[in-house]
Amino acid sequence: MKWFHSLRWRLFILFFLVSFLPFMFFSPILMGRMESYYIEQSKHDWLREANRISIQITQGNYLKDQSSYTYFESYIKGLGKEKGFDGRIVVVDRLGYIIADSAAADKGHTIMNKQVFDALNKEESAQVFIREDQEVMSAVVPIVDKENKDEVLGTVVVTAYINDIYDSLGEMRNQVYLLSLFTSFLIGLLSFFTSSFISRPLKLLMKFVQKITNGQLDQKVDIKGKDEIAELGNAFNHMAEQLQRVEHSRQEFVSNVSHELKTPLSSIKVLTESLLFQENVPVEMYQEFFMDINSEVDRLNNIISDLLTLVRLDQTEVPMNIKTTNLNDMTQAILKRLIPLAKKKDIKLIYQSHKEIFVDIDEVKLTLAISNLIENAIKYTPEGGEVRVILQSDLQDAWVSVEDTGIGIAKDEQSKIFERFYRTDKTRNRETGGTGLGLSITYRTVIMHNGSIQVESEEGKGSIFTVQIPIRQI
Missing domain, CATH: 3.30.450.20 (PAS domain)
Structure with missing residues (x-):
């Protein structure tokens, strides 16, 4: 059969x-x-x-x-x-x-x-x-x-x-039945032979699907015509492109994770070998090297913590503890924690809001997202600069804008800054102690709240990150 x-x-x-x-x-x-x-x-x-x-x-x-x-x-x-x-x-x-x-x-x-x-x-x-x-x-x-x-x-x-x-x-009845049978059989035969026009491209498409299943993601169907089969071919090509992007992103992510983890590990190894293979090392050097090792361990811990946060946020069903929250109080609490970091660089933290705003959010998750934005603004703003946090709302949405007078972001890089481990300047990022995952966590958290995040920036003049969150979560 x-x-x-x-x-x-x-x-x-x-x-x-x-x-x-x-x-x-x-x-x-x-x-x-x-x-x-x-x-x-x-x-x-x-x-x-x-x-x-x-x-x-x-x-x-x-x-x-x-x-x-x-x-x-x-x-x-x-x-x-x-x-x-x-x-x-x-x-x-x-x-x-x-x-x-x-x-x-x-x-x-x-x-x-x-x-x-x-x-x-x-x-x-x-x-x-x-x-x-x-x-x-x-x-x-x-x-x-x-x-x-x-x-x-x-x-x-x-x-x-x-x-x-x-x-x-009776004779006419027999002729009608025979004619019906013959006509039906003829229609069936015509459908059998003409079905090759349908089955041939489908079989070809199945071969490409099998190749993709086997890991050959660089497959592309040659599209002819504008019928439903052509639309299916276009959908297949689009799917193949998306899979290639996902695979490229996965490989890049693994490479970045490996690189990020390898850097502090290499530093720890160099520091420990310096202590192990040197004789009569003074206590002061031990203390200095151990402080450096401790700093690298903290860096490792931050990277792993951020990775675990991203893994949890990428789950299909992320538990959300949605409660009506005073956005003004939450933002002021974040600023209060970050005042010492701003004072080290003599940066002004300015808070603006004209009314009380209550939103349905997961306060813990959104606090982490807004903290990342404000902390980045402080880190990448030169000494004596300014970071301004503005709250606004209408009947449906609330907006949190973080403006800084920092170094800014190039136009061609603004669409990539929410990718994991993406850095506009890797040397600068390491000096500030970032893991390259903060904006990815912020982006994922905002999306979970059915919101959006936009960036406006100009090199040398500063950046504006704007988070939009629905006031009521449905």
Whole structure:
């Protein structure tokens, strides 16, 4: 049954069934309507024939003029033998006796069924019925007196076999079913062969997907046309590009982590070897080297702590402790902790807010994010500079802006500063003791709060970081 898993065979079966089943459903309805049409047409024909014979008998006055009975009888037989007439004519008098029969079989017998009785009693002027036990149709028409139209002298019963209608309908039914089967099979074959236009690019796409699964991320599909398959190819190429970016980012991240961890470890190793392989090292050098080693250990600890923070923030479902918080109080508490750092560089910390702002936030996480921004502003602002923190809000959002008069950021680097371990100046960053992860943590934290962060900067003039946070978290 492996063939069943083929797209082409599935399409063949699908199109065959989709076309064949409606044929099978509507064919009986069509044949039923055709049968009704032919039966009704036959009824009209035989009723018209019975009326014609009744009028001729009335005009000849055969039922009242007994002298012409012999001629009348032969006349009825002659009508039954006329070319194209395929029926039997029976004439019944008012008492129900058969007085003439084109088949000369039942003359003298009585016939008194409901249709004849109704015709003799003027209850039905003319009617046609089909016997249920056999494929026979009978048309019954009264014979009226030539001089008195209200007097019924007898009836004409024209009987004909209609099995030829059912035979024709049977042949037509078989032809319709065969045509339906053939048409459905033809549609299935056409879908089978034309499906290659669909399956071929899909198979090619599957090969590329398999290659990407095996780690070959540099795959690209050649796009032709503008149909749905082309859109799928474009989506695949976009996915491949995104995977390449993710892989490149992962490799760069691993490389940066390795480099960041290796630097303090190398320093520790050099310092410890200097102490181990030197004789008569003075106590002062031990103290100095141990202070340097302690500083490098702190650097390692900061890097690992920031990495663990990023790992927690990258989880699919990060627990958020959302509470309504006074943003003014939170910001002032951050500034209070950072005043000693600003005083070391004689930097002014300015706080501006015109009203109390209450927001739904995870205070611990957002405190870390805002602290990173303000601390960076202090670190990268020269002595005697200024750092300004401004709070604003409207009915929907709150904004925290951190402005500094620092060294600024180049235009081509502003879109990359939130990447992990990205540095505009690696030497400067290490001197300030940063890990290169602070802005990444800030960015991820703001996104978790359904907010955004923007940067405006000019080299030599300073930077403005603006954090937008919804006042209410939904």
